[in-house]
Amino acid sequence: MMLIEQTRVPGAALPLAQFKAQLRLGTGFAGEENQDAYLEALLRAAIAAVEARTGKALIVRSFSYELQGWRQSDRQVLPVAPVRVVTEIRLVDRNGIAVPVPPGRYRLVADTHAPQLRGTGGTMPGIPFEGSVRIDFEAGFGADWAAVPEDLGHAVLLLAAHYYENRLEQPTGKGAMPFGVAALTHRWRPLRLTPGAPR
Incomplete structure (x- = not known):
């Protein structure tokens, strides 16, 4: 990650x-x-x-978080708080081809210490075999x-x-x-x- x-x-x-x-x-x-x-x-x-x-x-700025697998199948804690908005999630296959995840497939859960993404329907979007996921978000107090x-x-x-x-x-x-x-x-x-x- x-x-x-x-x-x-x-x-x-x-x-x-x-x-x-x-x-x-x-x-x-x-x-x-x-x-x-x-x-x-x-x-x-x-x-x-x-x-x-x-x-x-x-201070608010933009971050990208890249990882090869979700920590839990239904959620992923983000490494920085407070997260203001998730701008995009992309699934990247082993060849580097990225596909955006529809915003309806996840939601942001705000938390003082551990903001997290949760998959709608109980699971996070599947990450391609030998691929990765890139989460773009904005975080900061103001x-x-x-x-x-x-x-x-x-x-x-x-x-x-x-x-x-x-x-x-x-x-x-x-x-x-x-x-x-x-x-x-x-x-x-x-x-x-x-x-x-x-x-």
Whole structure:
């Protein structure tokens, strides 16, 4: 299985002004454009880390999810939440020929942690032998930063500030989240009741 991010978070949606205010950085200085590009890169890195930890897309964008078989015959959990819409499902045979699945063959079931597709009539569409299925969908809390839950937004700013303040340090390899970020993201992490599977 493979999750592909088809579109990226637009620069206009990043909380650059909030981040600069948090760092108490001035404006109107020479080289500010280069500084902004660096701060934007830190924000993107922090967003990616928070999204990976929580399984949530903070800003709406398009994804494709490819897999070779359904996890269950009547449903498939999607790897990112919250899913806003499934735009298309295609069955791909061993020769790479794709056939769209009629929208009436499935429905989206919204869930905070584990949105899923369910097959109408009790089963998901059959995947061709040695083939695959590609699910195109849009996920995210909203189109701009105002739509991001306050605790997750604050976690991103804290983590980006951590990256900024420790930019000259050599990595230790521990990979641990700062405590504040871990605490703010804890309630958004997927609940796992069985090994490797959400809910």
